[in-house]
Amino acid sequence: MLILDENKLSSFLGSIAQGLVISPFQLFLLILFLAAFIFFLIWFYRHQHKKVLSLKIKYSQKLYDKYIDKFQLNPSETELIEKLTTFIRDRDTSKHQIFASQRIFNLCASKLLAADSSVSQSAIAALRVKLGFTLKDRESNIHSTAELPEKLKLYVLQGKLRRFKGTITGIVPGALAVRLEDDKIPPASGSNITVVFQRKNGIFSFRSHVIKLEGGTIYIAHSEQIKLTQKRKYYRKNISLPLLIRVAGSSEKVVQSRFLDLGGGGASIVNPEKRFKQGDDVELIFYISREERISIIGEVIRTSRNGDIMHVSFETIRESVRDRIIGFILSYSESVSK
Structure with missing residues (x-):
C-alpha cells in the first residue's frame, strides 16, 4: 500500500511553483523579445511584398514594351495607350492588360472618351483595328x-x-x-x-x-x-400609312385600312369592321413612294383591343421585298434620322 507523506509532497510542489515565478526583469525581457519578433515578421512581410510588387511592375512594363514593339505603335498611338492605361485599376502592375484584354480596353476607352473631349472616337477605333480587337460572336456587346x-x-x-x-x-x-x-x-x-x-x-x-x-x-x-x-429580329417603326387589304387568294374587293406600325417582320394594322381573325392569310397592298407599290401576303397571328387591331406576320415574303420595307421605314423614321 502506497503511503504519501503530505509534508514532503507539499514541499515538492512548492519548489516547482517557486521555479515558475518570473521576476519583473525576466518579464520585461520576454515582452521585448515578443515585440522584436512581431516587428521582424511585419518587416519581413513588407520587404517581401515590396519585392514581389517590384517584380510585378517590371514584368508588366516589360510586356507593355513588347506589345508596343509588336504592334509598331507610333508616338501618337503610344500616347493614346498611355492615356487609356490611367483608368486601369492597379495600373503599375497591370498596364499590359490594355493589349491583352478587350474587356479592359473597352472599359478604358469609354471612360477616356467621357473624361477627355480632345480624344477622338476615330483614334480609339483606329487603335482597336491595329490591336486586332474584333467581336467574338454575333451576340457579343458591340462597342465600336x-x-x-x-x-x-x-x-x-x-x-x-x-x-x-x-x-x-x-x-x-x-x-x-x-x-x-x-x-x-x-x-x-x-x-x-x-x-x-x-x-x-x-x-x-x-x-x-x-x-x-x-x-x-x-x-x-x-x-x-x-x-x-x-431588341427584335427586324426593325419596326410606329407609322401611319394607308393600305388596301383582303383575304389572300380571294376575288373579293379590297378594303381600306392603315398601318399602326410596320417592320421587316410584320405589322400592326387597323382591322376594318373586325372582319379578319387569327389564322387568316391576308394580302396587303401599299405604296412606299409614288411609284413603288408593294403587295405581300401575311398571316394574322393575333388580334387585340377587342378585335379592332390585327397583328400580321411577314414570315414568307421575299428578302428583297423585306429589304425594301426596312429601307422605307428607316428613311421614314424621325427618331433615327434626327
Whole structure:
C-alpha cells in the first residue's frame, strides 16, 4: 500500500511553483523579445511584398514594351495607350492588360472618351483595328464600328429622305469601307449620316460622316457610340400609312385600312369592321413612294383591343421585298434620322 507523506509532497510542489515565478526583469525581457519578433515578421512581410510588387511592375512594363514593339505603335498611338492605361485599376502592375484584354480596353476607352473631349472616337477605333480587337460572336456587346465584321449589310441614311443599302467590304484604321448597292448619287464627302445595321441581338445605329468616295464605295468615319435601337429580329417603326387589304387568294374587293406600325417582320394594322381573325392569310397592298407599290401576303397571328387591331406576320415574303420595307421605314423614321 502506497503511503504519501503530505509534508514532503507539499514541499515538492512548492519548489516547482517557486521555479515558475518570473521576476519583473525576466518579464520585461520576454515582452521585448515578443515585440522584436512581431516587428521582424511585419518587416519581413513588407520587404517581401515590396519585392514581389517590384517584380510585378517590371514584368508588366516589360510586356507593355513588347506589345508596343509588336504592334509598331507610333508616338501618337503610344500616347493614346498611355492615356487609356490611367483608368486601369492597379495600373503599375497591370498596364499590359490594355493589349491583352478587350474587356479592359473597352472599359478604358469609354471612360477616356467621357473624361477627355480632345480624344477622338476615330483614334480609339483606329487603335482597336491595329490591336486586332474584333467581336467574338454575333451576340457579343458591340462597342465600336471597328468591331463590325466584313460582309455585314447595313443602311446609310442621309437626312429624312435619302437612304442607301450597303455592305461592309473592309475595316481600316480610319474608316469603314462600305460598298453601296444602289445606283443613286452617294452622299458627298463630309456628309453627316446615320448608319443602321442588324445583328442577332437587335437593331443598332450610330452617327458619323463620310470621309471620302471611291467609285461605289464610301468610307465612313469610325464611331465608338453604338446605340441599341430595338431588341427584335427586324426593325419596326410606329407609322401611319394607308393600305388596301383582303383575304389572300380571294376575288373579293379590297378594303381600306392603315398601318399602326410596320417592320421587316410584320405589322400592326387597323382591322376594318373586325372582319379578319387569327389564322387568316391576308394580302396587303401599299405604296412606299409614288411609284413603288408593294403587295405581300401575311398571316394574322393575333388580334387585340377587342378585335379592332390585327397583328400580321411577314414570315414568307421575299428578302428583297423585306429589304425594301426596312429601307422605307428607316428613311421614314424621325427618331433615327434626327
